[in-house]
Amino acid sequence: MSILLRNIIRFVFLLLIQVFVLNKILIDQLVSPYLYMLFILALPFNLPRPAVMLLGFLMGMSLDMFMNTMGLHAAACVFIAYLRPFIINILSPQGGFETTQKTPSMTSMGVSQFLIYAAVLVFLHHTVFFTLEVFGFKNPLYLVLKIVLSTAASLFLIVLYELLFFSRK
Numbered sequence: 515m516s517i518l519l520r521n522i523i524r525f526v527f528l529l530l531i532q533v534f535v536l537n538k539i540l541i542d543q544l545v546s547p548y549l550y551m552l553f554i555l556a557l558p559f560n561l562p563r564p565a566v567m568l569l570g571f572l573m574g575m576s577l578d579m580f581m582n583t584m585g586l587h588a589a590a591c592v593f594i595a596y597l598r599p600f601i602i603n604i605l606s607p608q609g610g611f612e613t614t615q616k617t618p619s620m621t622s623m624g625v626s627q628f629l630i631y632a633a634v635l636v637f638l639h640h641t642v643f644f645t646l647e648v649f650g651f652k653n654p655l656y657l658v659l660k661i662v663l664s665t666a667a668s669l670f671l672i673v674l675y676e677l678l679f680f681s682r683k
Contacts, residue, residue, distance in 0.1 A: 517558060517616065525573065528553050533580045536671075544660050547667040550577055550587075551639050552675060554595050555632055558616045563599055570595030583647075590643040594635045605631055620676045632672050637665045 532550040539547055554570045574588030581587070602618070605627045620628045640661045648657055 521553075521557065524556065525553055525569075529573070529576055529580075532577060537581065544656075545663045545667050546660070547664065547671055548636075548639070548643075549668065549671045549675065551591060551594060551636060551668070552632075552672050554591060554598065555635055555672070556617050556619065557598075559602065559618065560616065563596065566598055567592050567595040586643055586646050589646060590639045593642050594639045597638060598635065601631055601634055619680050621680055628676070629669075629673070633665070633669055636668050636672070637661070640665050640668070 528550045532548065536547050536549055539545075550573060553573050554566065557566055557569060570591035571588050574591035575585070577583075577587040578585055605623070616622075618628060618631060622628075623631060644657060644661050644664070651657065
């Protein structure tokens with residue numbers, strides 16, 4: 515299957531899972547699991563930054579249309595799409611990742627590096643999203659707790675997705 519077709523299927527699948535399953539889950543107003551940003555995390559390594567940012571914007575706006583959040587998801591997605599190449603460069607070994615797979619995953623990056631990569635970008639996504647959602651710092655403990663708990667839930671879902679859909683070498 516071509517990389518383009520795989521990414522189109524991933525876009526639609528993650529968007530539908532987020533809209534029809536995960537958006538129904540809200541635990542005590544603190545945990546909001548988001549899996550859709552995995553689309554941005556799993557884009558090919560060599561994709562140029564403007565293309566990643568455009569795809570992030572499209573994913574965010576698609577979700578914003580379903581959730582009526584007026585660009586919050588788009589802003590958070592464009593932010594992590596912009597920072598993604600920096601994080602990959604920091605985590606990549608000398609000379610880059612040498613792999614037959616051209617997308618970030620547990621098999622191509624290694625488990626620990628992928629977890630760091632995903633954790634940093636998911637944390638940054640949630641920080642931007644929930645800060646814009648709350649739009650103030652009246653209750654900073656609530657904001658920090660929501661960011662941390664939602665990041666943990668989202669990382670759990672990302673690891674579960676990786677274990678289910680990517681085979682080990």
